[in-house]
Amino acid sequence: MGIKRFKPYTNGLRHAALPDYSELTKGKPEKSLLEPLKKSGGRNSYGRITSRHRGAGHKRMYRVIDFKRQRIDDPAEVLGIEYDPNRTCRIALIQYKSDKTKAYILAPVDLRVGHEVISTNNADVDFQAGNCLPLRKIPLGTGVHNVELKPGQGGQMARSAGTSAQLIAKEGNVAHLRLPSSEVRKVSIDCRATIGQLSNVENETVSIGKAGRSRWLGRRPQSRGVVMNPVDHPHGGGEGKAPQGNPHPVTPWGKPTKGFKTRKRRKYSDHLIVKRRHK
DSSP states (O other): OOEEEOOOSSHHHHSOEEEOOTTOOOOSOOGGGEEEOOOOTTBOTTSOBSSSSBOOOOOOEEEOBOSSOOOBTOOEEEEEEEOOTTSSSOEEEEEETTTOOEEEEEOBTTOOTTOEEOBOSOTTSOOOTTOEEEGGGSOTTOEEESEESSTTSOEEESOSTTOOEEEEEEETTEEEEEOTTSOEEEEETTOEEEESOBSOGGGGGOBOOSHHHHHHTTBOOOOOGGGSOTTTOTTOOOSSSOOOOSSSOBOTTSOBOSSOOOSOTTOTTGGGEEEOOOO
């Protein structure tokens, strides 16, 4: 994958840096793996806005991704690498050889059309990108993605573009993973993970270039608190360009922000964290 930059024919292109999609091999998605995706506009079941700055955007269909990889020892061939509007990494369309069933999986960097992937419990398999195994069978130091939190639950960690977790230790029935955030976390050694780093590594360098492209993604404009009235935000009001006035910046509801820790002090997963992420 590469990043395209443009000659500044328009102001919207002047700072734009967009993906070139050169790694994609298939245009239209597989119809049998699509589901409708209804947008909420940030509103809950009462019609009240609970998540601000959301609305409109291009219509999407949801691609049903196989996060569980439960078809053990059933090899599948990669038919294509596709774009998914619902996530930052690319997805791969695979077809199982036994019954020609198709499925979507998250596409790692080195996966290509024609490659064979397998989900197995056998450590003799080649540790190539896209193969899924229990952490018990994966060598130390290997980069993995789509890691389960509980056995059989389906992958939930390291699923974003360019990410991978590193398996750094095994102790009894527990494996230690260094996550993309630098946090070291304990996971059951029977949890499954997929080998490799996820695709679209340069996603973090993308610059959308103009406000309109944010609107296509369903993101509405934000206003700073200091330009609002006091009735709308604690930072609002004052004459002219007044500063925020608070000793510490706060949210519209008065809670400290910009560095204030919001994690629960006694969270159920505290005992699973070996080393906290960097601040």
